[in-house]
Amino acid sequence: MLDRAIVAELREAVGERYYKEDQESLVTHSYDGTPMLQSLPDGVIYPGNTAEVSAVMTILNKHRIPLVSRGSGTNLCGGTVPVQGGVVMVMHRMNDILEVDLQNLTATVQPGIITKRFIEHIEGLGLFYPPDPSSMSISTIGGNIAECSGGLRGLKYGTTKDYVLGLECVLASGEIIRTGGKLMKDVAGYDLTKLLIGSEGTLAIVTEATLKLIPPPKHKKTMLAMFTDLYGAARTVSRIIENRIIPATLEFMDNPTIRVVDDYAKLGLPLNMAAILLIEQDGDFETVERDIELISEICHAEKADQISIASNQEEALKLLTARRSAFTALARLRPTTILEDATVPRSKIADMVLEINRIAQKYNVQICTFGHAGDGNLHPTATTDARDHEEIHRVEEAFAEIFEAAIQLGGTITGEHGVGLVKAPFLEWKVGSAGIAIMKNIKQAFDPLNLLNPGKMFAKETRRRVVLNRG
Amino acid sequence: MLDRAIVAELREAVGERYYKEDQESLVTHSYDGTPMLQSLPDGVIYPGNTAEVSAVMTILNKHRIPLVSRGSGTNLCGGTVPVQGGVVMVMHRMNDILEVDLQNLTATVQPGIITKRFIEHIEGLGLFYPPDPSSMSISTIGGNIAECSGGLRGLKYGTTKDYVLGLECVLASGEIIRTGGKLMKDVAGYDLTKLLIGSEGTLAIVTEATLKLIPPPKHKKTMLAMFTDLYGAARTVSRIIENRIIPATLEFMDNPTIRVVDDYAKLGLPLNMAAILLIEQDGDFETVERDIELISEICHAEKADQISIASNQEEALKLLTARRSAFTALARLRPTTILEDATVPRSKIADMVLEINRIAQKYNVQICTFGHAGDGNLHPTATTDARDHEEIHRVEEAFAEIFEAAIQLGGTITGEHGVGLVKAPFLEWKVGSAGIAIMKNIKQAFDPLNLLNPGKMFAKETRRRVVLNRG
Numbered sequence: 001m002l003d004r005a006i007v008a009e010l011r012e013a014v015g016e017r018y019y020k021e022d023q024e025s026l027v028t029h030s031y032d033g034t035p036m037l038q039s040l041p042d043g044v045i046y047p048g049n050t051a052e053v054s055a056v057m058t059i060l061n062k063h064r065i066p067l068v069s070r071g072s073g074t075n076l077c078g079g080t081v082p083v084q085g086g087v088v089m090v091m092h093r094m095n096d097i098l099e100v101d102l103q104n105l106t107a108t109v110q111p112g113i114i115t116k117r118f119i120e121h122i123e124g125l126g127l128f129y130p131p132d133p134s135s136m137s138i139s140t141i142g143g144n145i146a147e148c149s150g151g152l153r154g155l156k157y158g159t160t161k162d163y164v165l166g167l168e169c170v171l172a173s174g175e176i177i178r179t180g181g182k183l184m185k186d187v188a189g190y191d192l193t194k195l196l197i198g199s200e201g202t203l204a205i206v207t208e209a210t211l212k213l214i215p216p217p218k219h220k221k222t223m224l225a226m227f228t229d230l231y232g233a234a235r236t237v238s239r240i241i242e243n244r245i246i247p248a249t250l251e252f253m254d255n256p257t258i259r260v261v262d263d264y265a266k267l268g269l270p271l272n273m274a275a276i277l278l279i280e281q282d283g284d285f286e287t288v289e290r291d292i293e294l295i296s297e298i299c300h301a302e303k304a305d306q307i308s309i310a311s312n313q314e315e316a317l318k319l320l321t322a323r324r325s326a327f328t329a330l331a332r333l334r335p336t337t338i339l340e341d342a343t344v345p346r347s348k349i350a351d352m353v354l355e356i357n358r359i360a361q362k363y364n365v366q367i368c369t370f371g372h373a374g375d376g377n378l379h380p381t382a383t384t385d386a387r388d389h390e391e392i393h394r395v396e397e398a399f400a401e402i403f404e405a406a407i408q409l410g411g412t413i414t415g416e417h418g419v420g421l422v423k424a425p426f427l428e429w430k431v432g433s434a435g436i437a438i439m440k441n442i443k444q445a446f447d448p449l450n451l452l453n454p455g456k457m458f459a460k461e462t463r464r465r466v467v468l469n470r471g
Numbered sequence: 472m473l474d475r476a477i478v479a480e481l482r483e484a485v486g487e488r489y490y491k492e493d494q495e496s497l498v499t500h501s502y503d504g505t506p507m508l509q510s511l512p513d514g515v516i517y518p519g520n521t522a523e524v525s526a527v528m529t530i531l532n533k534h535r536i537p538l539v540s541r542g543s544g545t546n547l548c549g550g551t552v553p554v555q556g557g558v559v560m561v562m563h564r565m566n567d568i569l570e571v572d573l574q575n576l577t578a579t580v581q582p583g584i585i586t587k588r589f590i591e592h593i594e595g596l597g598l599f600y601p602p603d604p605s606s607m608s609i610s611t612i613g614g615n616i617a618e619c620s621g622g623l624r625g626l627k628y629g630t631t632k633d634y635v636l637g638l639e640c641v642l643a644s645g646e647i648i649r650t651g652g653k654l655m656k657d658v659a660g661y662d663l664t665k666l667l668i669g670s671e672g673t674l675a676i677v678t679e680a681t682l683k684l685i686p687p688p689k690h691k692k693t694m695l696a697m698f699t700d701l702y703g704a705a706r707t708v709s710r711i712i713e714n715r716i717i718p719a720t721l722e723f724m725d726n727p728t729i730r731v732v733d734d735y736a737k738l739g740l741p742l743n744m745a746a747i748l749l750i751e752q753d754g755d756f757e758t759v760e761r762d763i764e765l766i767s768e769i770c771h772a773e774k775a776d777q778i779s780i781a782s783n784q785e786e787a788l789k790l791l792t793a794r795r796s797a798f799t800a801l802a803r804l805r806p807t808t809i810l811e812d813a814t815v816p817r818s819k820i821a822d823m824v825l826e827i828n829r830i831a832q833k834y835n836v837q838i839c840t841f842g843h844a845g846d847g848n849l850h851p852t853a854t855t856d857a858r859d860h861e862e863i864h865r866v867e868e869a870f871a872e873i874f875e876a877a878i879q880l881g882g883t884i885t886g887e888h889g890v891g892l893v894k895a896p897f898l899e900w901k902v903g904s905a906g907i908a909i910m911k912n913i914k915q916a917f918d919p920l921n922l923l924n925p926g927k928m929f930a931k932e933t934r935r936r937v938v939l940n941r942g
Contacts, residue, residue, distance in 0.1 A: 103709045103818035126715070148658050159656060161665070162633070175905040182816040184846035185630060185886035187619050187669045188894070188901040189910050189928060194632070194665035198658045215715030238574045244597070244686030286757045345653040347574035375655035415656035423659070430659040434646040438917060439660050445912030457660060 002042045002087075006063050010045060010087070013055040018046040018093075029088040032073035032080040033135070035336050036386050037421060041068070041082040048093050050168060050176060050207040057205065058174030060087060066454050069205045071112060071140030074133075075147050076339055077420030079200050083455040089205065091142050097121055098208070104182045105213045106165060111142025111206050115149075128216035130157035133416075134327060142206050148198030150416035152323070155374035156248045156282075157214075159416065161197040168208035169196060172447040182210055195442070200418050201453040203446040217282035220248070221292045222316035225299040226273040226306040230254075233275035234350030236302045237373045240279075241346065243298065245291050249280035250374030251323045254353060257330070257368040257381075264329035267322055270306060275353075277373065278323045280316075326370045327381070333366075334383040336392075340399055342406035343415030346376040355405040356380045363398040365391070377415035403429065404466040424459035436462075473513045473558075477534050481516060481558070484526040489517040489564075500559040503544035503551045504606070506807050507857050508892060512539070512553040519564050521639060521647060521678040528676065529645030531558060537925050540676045542583060542611030545604075546618050547810055548891030550671050554926040560676065562613050568592055569679070575653045576684045577636060582613025582677050586620075599687035601628035604887075605798060613677050619669030621887035623794070626845035627719045627753075628685075630887065632668040639679035640667060643918040653681055666913070671889050672924040674917040688753035691719070692763045693787035696770040697744040697777040701725075704746035705821030707773045708844045711750075712817065714769065716762050720751035721845030722794045725824060728801070728839040728852075735800035738793055741777060746824075748844065749794045751787075797841045798852070804837075805854040807863075811870055813877035814886030817847040826876040827851045834869040836862070848886035874900065875937040895930035907933075 001021055002010075010019045021043040031038045042065075047053045060067050066086030073080045082088050095112035105127065109118060115136040122129045132151035133139055139149070145167075150159040166180030179192040196203055227233040237250060253261065253276045262269040269276065277299075281291045292309065299307050310316035331337040344352045353369055356378070360367040371378040380402055382395045403413045403426050413419075413426045428436050440458060443450070472492055473481075481490045492514040502509045513536075518524045531538050537557030544551045553559050566583035576598065580589060586607040593600045603622035604610055610620070616638075621630040637651030650663040667674055698704040708721060724732065724747045733740040740747065748770075752762045763780060770778050781787035802808040815823045824840055827849070831838035842849040851873055853866045874884045874897050884890075884897045899907050911929055914921070 101816075101818070102713055104816045105712060106816075148662075150656055154656060161662070171905065171909070173905075177903060177905045177909065179902070179906070181881055181883065183814055183881075183883055183886070184817070185621055185625060185814055185843075185848050186883040186901075187885050187887060187889050188883045189890060189898055189906065190674075190913055191619075191632070191665055191669055192902075192906070192909065194662055195913075198662055203661075215717060241576060242573055246686060284755055284758045284761075287755045290755075343654055343656055345572075345575045345577075346655070347572070372656075377656050410652055410654075412652065412654055412657040412659045414658050415654070416658060418658050419660060427660055430657075431650070431663075432648060434642065434644075434648045435650070435660065435663070438642070438648065438663065441916030442661055442666075442913060445916045446909060 002065065006059065006065070007043065009059045010056060013059060014045055014047050014052050020044045029090070030082065032075055032078065034076050034078040034422060035338055037078040037081045039081050039083045040085065041088040042085050044088045044090060046090050046093050050170065053170045053205055053207050054174045054176055056089065057170050057172065061172060061174055061449065061451060064449060064451065066451050068453050069201045071143035072138045074135035074139045074143065075418060075420065077418040077422045079147060079418050079420035079456060081421060083421065091140065094207065100125060101182065106182045106210050107213055108208065108210045109141055110208060111140060113141050115139045115141055115144055122213060126216065127213040129163060129211060129213055131160045131163060141209060145197050145206050145209060146201050147418045148416065150377065152249045152251060152372065154372060155250055156246050161194055163212045164193060164197055164209055165212050166210035167193055167196055167206055169204035169206050171204050172449065172451050180210065198418065200420060200456055202443060202457055203452065219285045219288045220280060220282040221288050221310065222280045222319050223292060223307060223309040224319050224322065225277045225279065225304040226270060227275045228273055228305050229303060230274040230353060231350050232302040232304065233277055236277060236299055237349055238347050239298045239302065240295055243294060245294060247279050247295070247374060248282040249278065251278040252349065252373035253323060253326060253370040254368060257326055257370045260333060260368060261322055261326055261329045264332060265321055265325045267318065269322060273305065276322065278319060323370065330368055330381050330383055334385055336384045336386040338382040338384065338395060340380050340402065341377060341415045341417045342380060342402050342411060342413065343377045344406055344409045344411035346374060348409040348411065349373050349376060351409055352378060352406065356402055359398050359401045359405065363394040365395050365398050367398065376411065400463060401466045401468065404468055408468065419457045421456060424457055425461065425463040427457065428462040429465060473536065477530065478514065480530045481527060484530060485516055485518050485523050491515045501553070503546055503549065505547050505549040505893060506809055508549040508552045510552050510554045511556065512559040513556050515559045515561060517561050517564050521641065524641045524676055524678050525645045525647055527560065528641050528643065531922060532643060532645055532920065535920060535922065537922050539924050540672045542614035543609045545606035545610045545614065546889060546891065548889040548893045550618060550889050550891035550927060552892060554892065562611065565678065571596060572653060577653045577681050578684055579679060579681045580612055581679060582611060584612050586610045586612055586615055593684060597687065598684040600634060600682060600684055602631045602634060612680060616668050616677050616680060617672050618889045619887065621848065623720045623722060623843065625843060626721055627717045632665055634683045635664060635668055635680055636683050637681035638664055638667055638677055640675035640677050642675050643920065643922050651681065669889065671891060671927055673914060673928055674923065690756045690759045691751060691753040692759050693751045693781040693790050694763060695779045695790050695793065696748045696750065696775040697741060698746050699744055699776050700774060701745040701824060702821050703773040703775065704748055707748060707770055708820055709818050710769050710773065711766055714765060716765060718750050718766070718845060719753045720749065722749040722842070723820065723844035724794060724797060724841040725839060728797055728841045731804060731839060732793055732797055732800045735803060736792055736796045738789065740793060744776065747793065749790060794841065801839055801852050801854055805856055807855045807857040809853045809855065809866060811851050811873065812848060812886045812888045813851060813873050813882060813884060814848045815877055815880045815882030817845060819880040819882065820844050820847060822880055823849060823877065827873055830869050830872045830876065834865040836866050836869050838869065847882065871934060872937045872939065875939055879939065890928045892927060895928055896932065896934040898928065899933040900936060
């Protein structure tokens with residue numbers, strides 16, 4: 001609990017009822033979407049506008065109290081767990097769509113708006129905002145910006161960073177800055193907009209965002225291709241792209257995932273397949289028809305055992321369900337589900353899946369793999385039990401080895417989930433000690449007192465690298 | 472001239488013949504594409520590989536000597552003028568295409584490669600790299616990265632920052648870092664890749680870049696629409712985009728530019744037009760045909776006086792020539808040509824052009840305006856004479872007022888040319904004093920001794936803002 005005088009100042013800033021420190025509020029904001037991490041804050045604050053955010057931050061800065069800003073906390077890296085206590089700032093009251101500008105094709109929103117609500121509003125106006133993280137029915141745009149969220153449409157359309165044109169932010173000092181604008185081009189100084197996206201709340205508090213909208217595709221088609229040969233599936237991914245086709249969606253599920261999904265969703269999937277690819281193309285009618293035909297030919301040439309092309313919206317939805325329900329299906333298996341996102345160049349997908357399987361076997365843990373094959377972003381997912389410390393230890397060892405394998409294949413430790421607490425001990429593996437030093441200096445440049453989401457991104461100690469013994 | 476012992480160290484690092492300090496070399500590297508700026512360096516160095524760049528930087532860092540890295544110096548912001556002396560590092564020897572990866576659709580290049588040579592190589596492989604700055608037959612990819620270059624295809628395809636996936640850089644300390652990779656997604660730490668793009672050589676020396684390639688469009692169509700009503704042309708720009716069409720190119724020329732271009736290129740353009748729009752669409756055959764038809768309808772509805780649609784490649788080239796020759800045509804008029812790039816939300820194009828005309832008249836200077844209407848990026852261009860100090864003063868006052876007008880319309884002081892020396896006194900107008908402070912801290916984070924391209928981006932003093940008297 002904070003000093004009474006400080007609490008009085010905070011309540012003065014936002015109104016009595018918008019600073020809470022009852023046990024229920026503290027516990028509710030002590031964790032996020034990441035399993036096995038919890039730490040109580042000293043208080044929870046709900047600002048109603050930018051001026052209040054600035055006032056709160058000025059008070060906290062004066063008293064050297066840490067602040068963790070958050071939306072719905074659906075992140076998977078422990079990004080919003082208040083590990084050093086202090087105040088959790090929940091942005092849900094600031095949830096307006098301030099403007100949709102049809103001439104400039106931009107939308108200006110507050111950070112607390114739910115992603116799906118925003119997308120539905122935009123689609124209702126005949127426009128398109130592509131980033132669609134799996135958590136979108138709960139997640140907020142502010143959270144998506146903090147984590148640079150991706151989704152199923154990332155291959156063709158990019159991720160959150162490709163759609164943020166400008167930001168209003170409150171700095172650790174309480175000062176307000178504006179970056180970018182309704183501008184497709186702006187090179188006035190360093191690109192703070194892009195730097196802030198994916199900075200996980202460690203550099204500033206986002207209070208407003210101007211987003212780029214695009215015309216929606218006119219037509220869409222969905223197909224599944226199933227392979228008994230894992231390499232056939234992987235080669236298909238590469239060959240589609242080599243053939244100059246960038247599908248809107250190009251998703252992958254391995255055999256263990258297929259089994260679990262089918263058991264859950266009763267889709268009648270063939271359980272003997274090594275891999276299923278879910279492929280969607282969108283665009284003009286002729287383009288879509290031609291691309292889907294070409295993709296089918298490639299699947300045949302790579303000896304797909306079965307190809308289903310949806311002939312209508314309902315069938316498409318059924319095929320999509322297979323992939324969309326992967327996480328939910330896996331989460332039913334055991335008490336604890338740990339979803340990771342090692343990412344490799346897309347030509348290395350098959351190598352990476354084989355490495356994951358080898359490592360799972362070595363540590364005797366259950367890991368199912370699915371993910372965004374088109375952009376090399378895999379989600380190896382361990383089903384385990386947090387109460388079994390010995391097993392959890394093996395799971396952690398396995399993931400460390402998976403990260404090492406990703407790095408050795410030219411990949412990264414995280415494609416879309418962020419570093420937060422969970423990946424901090426591994427960050428140096430990707431960016432090197434000089435990279436870590438520069439990033440720490442950047443943190444210092446924004447937040448010299450280390451008040452914004454402290455303890456994230458940078459670990460006290462980097463994990464020792466694993467020696468891979470491939471079989 | 473540097474101390475002999477230091478010169479000996481530098482010659483040891485790169486080889487005798489690759490460090491020069493003869494008068495010709497110094498003068499040649501004392502200026503760049505920007506008029507009226509010149510400052511002699513102490514020496515010019517030509518490294519052959521990353522290790523040599525690192526060795527040179529280590530030596531300069533030890534002796535606290537400034538370094539300006541550059542390619543062909545085609546920038547228009549004084550970005551590579553060595554205002555504090557020191558060593559100019561020319562990247563032309565490091566000009567290899569190291570790899571084109573057809574599976575991952577990436578290319579890895581050294582910074583000294585000429586943009587056009589790279590684009591032609593890529594197109595020869597049936598692939599597409601969109602950024603096409605006007606200077607591309609001379610400019611280098613490294614220079615494009617330093618300035619975040621745009622071009623005629625920016626509206627639909629984005630600028631350099633949208634195509635750089637990873638970098639190898641040498642820091643001011645001489646250390647080498649790698650950012651990103653052949654990865655469509657990577658959120659491991661702060662996005663240093665995007666931060667370095669457009670940082671104008673003030674944060675690090677780029678020694679290698681991994682670029683994203685995309686499938687080329689299958690078909691392309693080009694048209695000109697001419698308007699006696701400036702607002703009709705401007706409304707056409709907005710209405711095309713409102714109608715959910717994003718053309719590949721959507722360029723604008725005002726009446727003074729039309730006159731000068733026609734006089735130069737003898738194209739038979741109608742000289743009574745207030746504005747000409749050059750429009751290109753690319754993509755699949757059906758898409759292009761439909762979009763061009765819709766665009767023609769919009770042009771008609773907005774009372775275009777004349778519409779020409781190219782029926783073949785030659786005719787298209789002729790239409791493109793009108794726009795491509797604008798700068799060359801203007802440069803013939805008077806001894807000095809000053810090309811600026813104030814940028815506004817695209818809905819404000821007409822307002823901005825009227826402001827430019829009002830301001831030109833007020834200061835009695837000749838300003839022609841052309842540019843990328845689709846992304847609001849205008850190039851008001853003054854034809855003047857550097858020897859006439861009184862006139863140059865009026866030109867400078869006019870541009871200050873143009874920047875103020877752009878800011879007031881929700882725009883920025885530079886859309887694609889960069890800050891460098893020329894815009895430094897205006898940067899605070901766009902980013903505010905808190906923004907400047909953060910950017911200076913970031914500079915400090917990378918380059919604590921201020922050795923990399925010192926004197927750029929940040930001015931000793933911000934210019935006083937102009938009071939606009941419209942009407």
